[in-house]
Amino acid sequence: MKFSVPIFLLISVLVLIFSPSVEAEIIKQTMEGSMDLEITYPESSVIGRTLSISILIENNGWEDKQEISMILSSSDGSFVAVSDNEIFIDKLSAGGSYGATIDFQISSEANIGSNFLNVLYSQVLLRNNEEPQAPTQSNIAIPIIIKDEPKVTIHTTTPESIFENAEFPFTVEILSEDVELNDVSIQIIPPKDIEFRGETMHTFSSIQKDVPVSVTSQIITPQEKITTEHKIPFQIIVEYVDDIGQEKTDSITVSLLLRPRTFMEITTDGGIWIGGFFLAPYVSIGTIIGIPAGTLLSLALRRSMMKKKKKIKKSKK
Numbered sequence: 001m002k003f004s005v006p007i008f009l010l011i012s013v014l015v016l017i018f019s020p021s022v023e024a025e026i027i028k029q030t031m032e033g034s035m036d037l038e039i040t041y042p043e044s045s046v047i048g049r050t051l052s053i054s055i056l057i058e059n060n061g062w063e064d065k066q067e068i069s070m071i072l073s074s075s076d077g078s079f080v081a082v083s084d085n086e087i088f089i090d091k092l093s094a095g096g097s098y099g100a101t102i103d104f105q106i107s108s109e110a111n112i113g114s115n116f117l118n119v120l121y122s123q124v125l126l127r128n129n130e131e132p133q134a135p136t137q138s139n140i141a142i143p144i145i146i147k148d149e150p151k152v153t154i155h156t157t158t159p160e161s162i163f164e165n166a167e168f169p170f171t172v173e174i175l176s177e178d179v180e181l182n183d184v185s186i187q188i189i190p191p192k193d194i195e196f197r198g199e200t201m202h203t204f205s206s207i208q209k210d211v212p213v214s215v216t217s218q219i220i221t222p223q224e225k226i227t228t229e230h231k232i233p234f235q236i237i238v239e240y241v242d243d244i245g246q247e248k249t250d251s252i253t254v255s256l257l258l259r260p261r262t263f264m265e266i267t268t269d270g271g272i273w274i275g276g277f278f279l280a281p282y283v284s285i286g287t288i289i290g291i292p293a294g295t296l297l298s299l300a301l302r303r304s305m306m307k308k309k310k311k312i313k314k315s316k317k
Contacts, residue, residue: 037055051105069089070121115144117142123135182206194220229258
């Protein structure tokens with residue numbers, strides 16, 4: 001059976017359009033007679049799910065090949081072929097190509113961690129396009145990580161420390177590495193003495209695989225003066241329905257350091273505290289910075305002296 005390159009490229013484009021996006025790995029090998037083999041496979045999969053292995057064979061030599069076969073199998077039964085696990089091509093002329101996809105389901109008995117799907121490749125080269133040679137065989141191992149559950153990561157971005165009578169951003173990011181999530185809710189539970197400006201409950205109808213989603217609220221700290229530093233916990237609870245309809249819950253606890261305010265503080269929005277006085281924001285700064293008063297006084301004196309020197313030089317002219 002002979003396939004032209006344009007036809008295969010058209011099939012490949014259609015597969016990419018109508019297939020879900022996945023993180024893929026590629027194995028490329030050149031067999032005898034310039035037979036180029038390309039295997040595209042997912043880096044990882046989850047027990048009970050189905051994965052696809054895409055095969056592209058190109059005869060880039062000047063001699064024809066025949067009786068080309070590929071058998072994909074799993075020695076321990078971790079990967080179960082959904083239909084046929086073998087590809088057979090009667091003949092592939094010079095310049096020809098062939099593409100196919102084989103689906104496998106991950107067995108419920110599969111071992112968690114690194115596993116291998118074995119590929120036995122065989123072909124017969126036609127010397128001078130007439131004389132069949134002895135069959136040649138090659139073995140290829142496809143490494144695939146099997147996971148017990150889809151991995152959902154909860155990441156927070158917060159200041160290193162916070163102080164009383166101020167506001168600070170609190171960002172939560174959700175990333176699903178393996179599957180699409182549906183009916184997602186993100187709940188932030190702060191300590192009793194901490195308020196939030198904004199919602200503490202966020203909902204999404206769906207979150208796509210490998211597409212991070214984030215929400216940001218503002219922490220409002222107590223007005224009472226803090227005399228000793230201590231850590232306060234924030235709990236994040238994420239509930240969702242996975243790709244096979246199972247309801248799941250993940251959660252983490254994040255502790256922030258609540259400390260006394262120094263003489264001078266620059267807040268995340270660019271505002272500045274000087275003792276008990278607050279000046280409006282004038283510049284955007286990404287982190288909280290405690291600045292000793294002596295340092296700022298030295299900088300102010302130095303700038304004043306430099307300005308005086310510039311005025312003296314101008315007057316001499």
